[in-house]
Amino acid sequence: MTSLPDASAQTVSAPPGARRLRAVDGAARHPELERAAGFGQWWHDPQTGLSLLSPVAAEYLEVPGTTSANLDACFSHVVDxxxxxxTRLWSGTQAPQPLDVRVIGLARGMRWLRVTPLPPDPARPCWRHGLLQDVTALTHAAVRERLGYALTEYLIGTHTLEDxxxxxIQLICSNLGWEWGAYWRMEAGDDAGGQLRCRQSWHAPDSELDAFSTVSAALSMAPGEGLVGRVWATGQAEWVEDMSTDPRFLRRGGAQACGLWSGYVFPVTYVSDNGEHHRPGVLEFYSSLARQPEAQLPKVSATIGALIAQTxxxxxTEAVIHRLAQVDEMTELDNRSHFYVQLNRHCAQSHRLGRRFALMFIDLDRFKPINDAFGHEAGNALLQEFARRLRDLAPPPARVGRLGGDEFAVLVPDSGxxxxxxxxxxxILAAATRPFAYEGVALTVSASIGVSRFPDNGQTGPExxxxxxxxxxxxxxxxxxxxxxxxxSSPDTLAQQRTRLARRLAIETELHEALQTQQLRLVYQPIVDIxxxxxxxxxxxxxxxxxxxxxxPPDIFIPIAEQSDLIVDIGRWVLGQALRDLASLKGGALQRLKxxxxxxxxxxxxxxLPGMIQxxxxxxxxxxxxxxxxxxEGMLMRQPEQVxxxxxxxxxIGFEISLDDFGMGHSSLAMLKSLPITSLKIDRSFVHDLPTGERDRAIARTIVDLGRHLQLEVIAEGIESPAQxxxxxxxxxxxGQGWxxxxxxxxxxxxxxFPDGRSRKPNG
Incomplete structure (x- = not known):
């Protein structure tokens, strides 16, 4: 594209035939008619190279005169x-079909012109004649539609914004004529505000803009810092008319060295369902021309920003859903489902590669009492802290998961x-027993850990x-x-272990049903004045x-119930049934029966518990x-303060309390004297050998003396013989009580x- 010659070079004497053209003369005298109709006219003589323009056509092509001696002067602002x-269409060397061309001028930026050739005038068959229309608005609308479609196609199917x-950026630059574009993403930084960093940029491969991309990638901006930081902080788009002198623009030297002149910067924002404003980042585009008058990008920037923001x-949202599907919300560990998937995947991989690994199944001991005593908030805090300790002890490649409740699992790759x-x-055992602090209270639990190995103890996750x-x-x-x-150690051992486990699970299931279908009942063993x-x-x-x-037998199902939540439901049923049975004696001879x-x-x-029983x-x-x-006594020693x-x-309230299995829990006398108990029970292990065991007799006598001095009733359990x-x-x-x-x-x-308070048969 040649430079525009001066006016004297452009305006030459037209041939007599051209000067007499009525159409030219009419267009010159009435340019308002053309302007109202939205077109200008042009004529061209291929023999002389002369081009004549109506005033409106000259405005469209941004040339100062209506006569051009050559095509270089006429097309000085047409894009190369x-x-x-x-040139081929204007001079008639190609088929007379409409053609859209771009014109970049200083006054109005880049515009689109449609050149439409008209049939030749029979009086002047050698002259070319046609119309010029400004179709910038239509072209922009088409570009926006095409751009929106392409953007949607790119963004809808992507799994990451970076992809x-x-x-x-390339699509916008190519369609809207920008040389360089970039996306700045807000990332968490050392400060609360975070930092904007240029993570993606694009420029045409044949342009010398690599240096500007390098400078941009090495830079970070805080909110409000520089032009990019200002746009992010305010949420308002900004023009930069001269990048080399604008003090807001921090890369002035790099822009000047690369020949970049003007640019447009706009935010990517969206409002979430809860009304909160989010600003993932900022887009910027720069050109070597003064692009502000064109004002096309601002018209589509809102659409572009909205599409990117929606993506x-x-x-x-997908990341949150993905996280919820894989991560336990409370502990931030793998949840049950995701841990099972990873375990099965590791089994398949280890089988293929001939590797070994171990699996830990961890259950916290005495966790339920903490939940009941201090509330679920305390229990949750304990689980979160234990999960943190597990993560610290078993970092990747080990996998740590919460299987539910107070159950955890750790997959440990084989280190040989x-x-x-x-x-x-x-x-892990030590980490579980280390006290957990909650609101000034030290909570203590322990852990039971079972370990299995692949492939010795199973070749699938469930096994x-x-x-x-x-x-x-x-x-x-x-x-x-x-x-x-x-x-x-043998297939038989494995089968026996799995049979016992299956039996335990079956009993737990049946016990739950028994509680619902009234298969449970109470019997009462008498406690007699010796x-x-x-x-x-x-x-x-x-x-x-x-x-x-x-x-x-109770010694089978009671331990199973204690390891599950069933013990709570069963305990409340037993207490309620005992009270109902006791209420049925009202008015009878034994209405004072304890x-x-x-x-x-x-x-x-x-x-x-107190309010419920009351x-x-x-x-x-x-x-x-x-x-x-x-x-x-053992229960008392685990959590003495809460109990x-x-x-x-x-x-x-008035309820009495008895300390069962006394002598087995090693409680101190100082603690015993401070407890609000009403009776002690001598454990049956001390009663069994009373007739022959001097030590057992000494222990029994000591407990009886202790009870008498503390004004407590003493009850001996397991009396089965007259000698005892x-x-x-x-x-x-x-x-005493016993068979x-x-x-x-x-x-x-x-x-x-016991019709009169005494048994008919001393041996029951």
Whole structure:
């Protein structure tokens, strides 16, 4: 494209024939008619190279005169790429079809002109004649539509914004005539405001703009800093008319060196459903020309920003959904479903590569009492802290997941070092027993860990989990707070272990059904005054009879219930049924009978227990003084402070409390004297060898003396022989229970066995 010659060079004497053209003369005299019609006219003589323009056509081409001696002067502002086709059409060397060309002028920026040739005038058959129309608005609309369609196509299917944003920048530059474009993304930084960084940019491969891209990529801007930071902070688009002198523009030197002149910067923003404004980033585009007058990009920037913002919002939503599908919200660990997927995938990969790995199944001990005593907030805080400790102890490539409740799992890739696995197990056990602080209270739990190995203990995820669960269950049976590696010394051993696990799960399922279908019942073992044989009280004992008539022993189903939430439901049922049975004696001879009810650990640490029992006893009009709640000494030692608070509340209401299995929990005398208990029970292990064991007799006598000095009733359990009963009489023990004194019976039959307060048969 040649430079525009001066006016004297442009205006030459027209040939007489051209000067006499009525159309030219009419257009010159009435340019307002052309302007109103929206077109200008042009004429061209191929023989002389002369071009004549109507005033409107001259305005469109941005030439100062209406006569041009050559095409270079006439087309001085036409874009170079469009010149060859326009020259052929203008001079008549190609078919007379309409042609759209671009014109860039200083006054109005880039515009689109449609050149339409008209049929030749028979009077002047050698002259070319046609119309010029400004179709910039139509072209912009078409470009916007095409651009919007292409942008939508790029953005809808993308999985990350980074995958599409470079294509988007290239699309805008190519369609709207910008040399360089970039996207600045807001990223979290050391400060609360974060930093804007140029992560994607594009320029034409043949342009020398690599240096500007490098400068931009190395720069970061805080909100409000520089032109980009200002646009992000205000949410308002900005023009930069001269990049080399604008103080807001921080890359002035780089722009000047690369020949960039003007630009347009606009934000990418959207408003979420809750009304919150989000600004993922900023787009900027620069040109070597003064582009502001064109004002095309501002018209589409809102659409572009909205499309990109919608994509960012969609990807953000998808990321949240993806995260919810894989991550446990409370602990930030893998959730059950995602951990199972990863475990199965690791099994398949390890099988293919011949690798080994270990799986830990971790269950927190005594977690339920904390939930009951301090509330779910305390339990949640404990789980979150334990999860954090697990992550610290088992970083990637190990995977840590929460399977639900207080159950966790750790997948440990094989390092070839069994000692490393053992050390990790020990570290997790120590982490579980380290106190957890919650609102000034130190919460203590422990962990039972079962370990299985691939492929020895299973070749699929479910098999490994069952093996690890079985190993963990053995830890529970052996007192908890430990670990166990699943043993597969023989196929028979493996089958037996899995059979036991399946049986436990089956019993748990059946027990849940039994609670709903009234398969459970209570029987009562009498507590007798040893000196007189009079009935003093009765202990409620739980029995389970299946629909087929078979019975499940309590020592089988009670431990299973204690390892699940069923123990809470069962405990409340037992307490309610005992109160209902006691209420049925109202008005009878034994209306002052005391009923002893065993409480689970998770119940006796609940702050809700006193109010619940008080409401139940009041509803049945049972005096609290006839209800004796039993807890074991071991239970008291686990969480003494919380248990003691609940005990005092119960005693204030009027309920009595008995310390069961005394002598087995190693409680101190200082603690014992501060407890609001009303009775002690000598554990049956001390009663069994009383006739022959001097140490057992000494222990029994000491407990009886201790109870007498503390003004507590002392009850001996497990009395099965007259010799045992005789020793207890000699020791001064007040009360006893056991098969010698009376077998467990339904309450009605128990009353019949003691019609006058004494048993008809001393041996029951």
């Amino acid at each position: 790429d469009d010149l060859p086709a326009l 599409a944003i470079t294509n988007v 960012a919002q969609r990807l953000e 070092d069994g000692q490393a696995l053992a050390a990790l197990v020990d570290a 490994l989990l069952r093996s690890a669960d079985a190993a963990m269950y053995r830890v529970k049976q052996n007192g908890r707070n430990g670990s166990n590696v699943f043993s597969t 000196a007189s044989g009079a009935l003093h009280g009765a202990e409620a004992l739980l029995r389970w009879t299946k629909p087929d008539g078979s019975s499940v 009923v002893h009810v065993n409480m689970a650990a998770s119940e006796f640490t609940s702050s809700e 409401a139940m006893s009041a509803g049945l009009t049972v005096p609290p003084s006839q209800v004796v709640l039993e807890l074991t 003691r608070r609940v005990m005092h509340q119960l005693r204030e 009963l005789e020793v207890l009489k000699d020791c001064g023990c007040g009360y 010698l004194l009376g077998r467990p019976l339904p309450l009605v039959e128990l009353v019949e066995a």
